[in-house]
Amino acid sequence: MATTPAIRVIEPLLAIGFLVHILYGVKLTLENRKARGSARYASGKKTTGVTWASQNMLVLGITVGAFLVLHIAHFWVKMKLTGDPLLEHTAISIGGVETEVENAYALVNHTFSYLWIVIVYVVAAVGLAIHLSHGFWSAFQTIGFSNQIWRKRLTVLGNLFAILIGFGFSIIPILQYLFYQG
Known part of the structure; x- marks a missing residue:
């Protein structure tokens, strides 16, 4: 990549x-x-018509931001700035042309060999999914594209999108930890 x-x-x-x-x-x-x-928002009471995600977007955003810092430290900084011994060069074929690249897979494999990192990634992915479940339809509302009919549709689409993204970001570290160590 x-x-x-x-x-x-x-x-x-x-x-x-x-x-x-x-x-x-x-x-x-x-x-x-x-x-x-x-x-x-009333503390300890369910406010009608307001989801938990919408009440906690700032906290969820801070959580996702903290995870992003961790992710950047684990991968981007090592790949772009400091390097890592795991990033030794390897040859691969790109369009039939042998090309020398850094072995980013070795870094990913090593990083996801630690259960605590996998757990942090999964928790962060769930936090991101919750953040997106509200943020998706809310973004359309912010630009004026929301009414009674579309709000329901956008909420469903937002929830599906959030589940897909949350699952996608969770499954990579889980599968790496369970099946690709070594």
């Missing part, structure tokens, strides 16, 4: 997108708290 030219373009755009999302999310949270004034 690191040899793909598109990655060099997508990586900085993704980083900028995350920063904009974080700043906009914090701004929106502060504006919502200010608009609500003293009428906060």
